[in-house]
Amino acid sequence: NAGVTQTPKFQVLKTGQSMTLQCAQDMNHEYMSWYRQDPGMGLRLIHYSVGAGITDQGEVPNGYNVSRSTTEDFPLRLLSAAPSQTSVYFCASSYRDGGNTIYFGEGSWLTVV
Amino acid sequence: GENVEQHPSTLSVQEGDSAVIKCTYSDSASNYFPWYKQELGKGPQLIIDIRSNVGEKKDQRIAVTLNKTAKHFSLHITETQPEDSAVYFCAARPAISGGYQKVTFGTGTKLQVIP
Numbered sequence: 001n002a003g004v005t006q007t008p009k010f011q012v013l014k015t016g017q018s019m020t021l022q023c024a025q026d027m028n029h030e031y032m033s034w035y036r037q038d039p040g041m042g043l044r045l046i047h048y049s050v051g052a053g054i055t056d057q058g059e060v061p062n063g064y065n066v067s068r069s070t071t072e073d074f075p076l077r078l079l080s081a082a083p084s085q086t087s088v089y090f091c092a093s094s095y096r097d098g099g100n101t102i103y104f105g106e107g108s109w110l111t112v113v
Numbered sequence: 114g115e116n117v118e119q120h121p122s123t124l125s126v127q128e129g130d131s132a133v134i135k136c137t138y139s140d141s142a143s144n145y146f147p148w149y150k151q152e153l154g155k156g157p158q159l160i161i162d163i164r165s166n167v168g169e170k171k172d173q174r175i176a177v178t179l180n181k182t183a184k185h186f187s188l189h190i191t192e193t194q195p196e197d198s199a200v201y202f203c204a205a206r207p208a209i210s211g212g213y214q215k216v217t218f219g220t221g222t223k224l225q226v227i228p
Contacts, residue, residue, distance in 0.1 A: 102159065
């Protein structure tokens with residue numbers, strides 16, 4: 001019973017490098033999203049998807065790209081890493097109909113130097 | 114958009130005492146208020162939620178109250194135990210009328226239960 005799986009758990013990047021955070025869920029959830037967590041700022045929505053082929057911007061989308069080619073996968077791409085993107089990233093998923101619970105992955109700790 | 118404020122940012126209590134975390138929201142259209150617990154090194158996990166047509170909800174040692182008029186809601190943990198130590202997030206979401214409804218999170222409260 002995997003739930004929401006994120007990889008990698010830890011990553012150090014140099015400024016200007018690009019990388020992809022992987023996210024997969026096995027609960028057949030329609031909705032998937034990416035949040036970043038920073039001290040004193042709670043969880044902020046980066047991008048979200050309501051289904052395969054459909055994505056939209058959240059509160060803090062700049063510098064990030066997403067795609068949703070399958071129901072299960074929702075990768076987050078950092079195009080050109082900046083120190084301001086040092087954060088903990090959480091992927092999440094939920095049902096579209098009747099479900100309110102958001103299920104989070106265990107997080108990816110990213111440091112940009 | 115919605116704005117959720119959460120207080121206090123840190124809270125220390127003796128084991129066995131009660132802990133209360135308070136949140137306020139700004140959007141009167143919000144009608145669903147979940148609380149998440151985040152243990153160290155883990156992702157947040159839903160522990161209890163309340164809808165706007167209910168004033169209070171209990172689940173064993175935790176309870177949530179909602180005052181729609183004042184736009185505030187609170188988490189109450191009684192008989193605290195060391196395993197209650199974690200970061201707690203409140204959140205608010207408007208009514209689902211079709212499509213994705215964004216959840217707005219508070220800034221979190223770090224609860225420490227001292228044995």
